[in-house]
Amino acid sequence: MFSHRVKIGKLEVSPPLFLAPMAGLTHSGLRQLILDFGGVGLLSTEMLSASSLPQENPSISPYLFRAQRERPMSYQLLVYSARHVEKAVEKIEELGADAVDINLGCGAPKVVKKGGGVALSRDVKRLREIVSKVKETTALPVTVKIRLGPRTDVKAFEDRCRILEDLGIDALYVHARFDKEPFARPPRWEIAASAKRALSIPVIINGGIFSIEDAKRCLEITGADGIMIGRGAAIRPWIFRQIKETLFDGKGDFDASKVNLLEVWLRFFDYLEGLFLPERRLGRLKEFTHYFSQNYAFGNRFAMAVQRSRTMEEARSRAMEFFEKNETPRVLA
Numbered sequence: 001m002f003s004h005r006v007k008i009g010k011l012e013v014s015p016p017l018f019l020a021p022m023a024g025l026t027h028s029g030l031r032q033l034i035l036d037f038g039g040v041g042l043l044s045t046e047m048l049s050a051s052s053l054p055q056e057n058p059s060i061s062p063y064l065f066r067a068q069r070e071r072p073m074s075y076q077l078l079v080y081s082a083r084h085v086e087k088a089v090e091k092i093e094e095l096g097a098d099a100v101d102i103n104l105g106c107g108a109p110k111v112v113k114k115g116g117g118v119a120l121s122r123d124v125k126r127l128r129e130i131v132s133k134v135k136e137t138t139a140l141p142v143t144v145k146i147r148l149g150p151r152t153d154v155k156a157f158e159d160r161c162r163i164l165e166d167l168g169i170d171a172l173y174v175h176a177r178f179d180k181e182p183f184a185r186p187p188r189w190e191i192a193a194s195a196k197r198a199l200s201i202p203v204i205i206n207g208g209i210f211s212i213e214d215a216k217r218c219l220e221i222t223g224a225d226g227i228m229i230g231r232g233a234a235i236r237p238w239i240f241r242q243i244k245e246t247l248f249d250g251k252g253d254f255d256a257s258k259v260n261l262l263e264v265w266l267r268f269f270d271y272l273e274g275l276f277l278p279e280r281r282l283g284r285l286k287e288f289t290h291y292f293s294q295n296y297a298f299g300n301r302f303a304m305a306v307q308r309s310r311t312m313e314e315a316r317s318r319a320m321e322f323f324e325k326n327e328t329p330r331v332l333a
C-alpha cells in the first residue's frame with residue numbers, strides 16, 4: 001500500500017493523484033468529467049501566460065473558467081520574466097487558486113524561443129528571479145514542473161532539482177522524459193527516481209501512466225510521493241478513480257468495463273456547450289476526441305470523423321454514426 005496523502009506546503013493532497021496541465025485539454029469540461037468519476041487529488045489548469053493572464057475575463061475565458069466544485073486546483077504559469085509575476089499571481093489568488101505551478105517543461109518552439117518552459121530551466125539566473133518572486137508574492141504552495149534535462153546526466157539533473165528545492169519550492173513535478181523527447185517515447189522513471197532520492201520536498205512523477213498497473217510500477221520504481229497523469233486522463237477520465245480504489249483504498253466498486261463510452265462523450269459535449277462560447281467548443285471537442293477515441297479498437301475512424309467536422313452538430317452526428325456501428329469492440333485498460 002502506498003501513502004494516502006502528500007503535503008505540499010499547507011495543502012494536503014489526498015489521494016496523491018494529480019491531473020497534469022495540458023493546453024487545450026485541462027479546461028473546466030474535462031476537469032468536471034474527471035470529478036464526475038472522482039479519485040483525483042489535485043486538479044490543474046493548462047499553462048497560462050503570466051503576461052496575458054491579468055487581462056483575461058474569467059467568466060468567459062476557456063483557460064480560466066472554473067465551476068465551484070473544481071477544487072483543489074493548481075494554476076500553472078508560463079513565465080518569461082519576473083516582472084509579470086506579481087499581477088499574474090494576484091489574479092489567480094482572486095480566482096481561488098490552491099497552488100501555483102511554474103512551467104519549466106514545455107518544449108514548444110514558440111515558448112522556448114521567448115525563453116519559457118525548458119529554456120527557463122537552463123537559465124538559472126532568471127529562474128532564481130522568477131521562483132523567488134513567486135514565493136515572495138504568495139503564501140500559496142509553489143510547485144515547479146520540469147523534464148529530465150537535455151540528456152542523460154543524472155548528476156546535472158539532481159543539481160537542478162536541488163537548486164529548485166533551495167529556492168523554497170514546496171514540491172517538484174518531474175515529467176520523466178528528456179527535454180526534446182516526444183511523448184510517444186517510454187518514460188524514464190528510473191532517472192526521475194533520482195529526484196526523489198536527492199530531495200526532501202515531495203516529488204511527484206509524471207509520464208506514461210495509462211493504467212493501474214503503470215501507476216503501481218511508477219510508484220514502486222520511483223518511490224515518488226504521488227503521480228501525475230496527463231493523456232491517460234483524457235483517454236479514461238475515470239483512471240484516477242480506478243487507481244484510488246485499487247492502490248490506495250484497497251477496495252471499491254468501480255467497474256471500468258461498465259462505463260458507457262457514448263454517455264461519457266456526450267456529457268463532455270454538453271459540458272463544452274454549456275461552458276464555453278460557441279467559437280471555443282469545436283477545437284476542444286476535437287482535441288479531447290483524439291484521446292478518448294483510443295478506447296475503441298477502430299478509434300482513429302471516430303477521431304477522423306470528428307476531426308473533419310465543421311460544426312458541433314456535424315461532429316455529434318458523425319460520432320453517433322460511429323457509435324451505432326462500434327459500441328464493441330472496445331479497448332479498456
Ligand SMILES: Cc1cc2nc3c(=O)[nH]c(=O)nc-3n(C[C@H](O)[C@H](O)[C@H](O)COP(=O)(O)O)c2cc1C
Pocket residue numbers: 020021022023024025046047076103104105106145175183206207208209228229230231232
Ligand atoms: C495536448 C497536451 C498539452 C500539454 N500542455 C502542457 C501544459 O500546458 N503545461 C505542461 O506543463 N505540460 C503540458 N503537457 C505535458 C503534460 O503535462 C505531461 O507532462 C505529458 O503529457 C506527459 O504525461 P502523460 O504521459 O501522462 O501524458 C501537455 C501535454 C499534452 C499531450
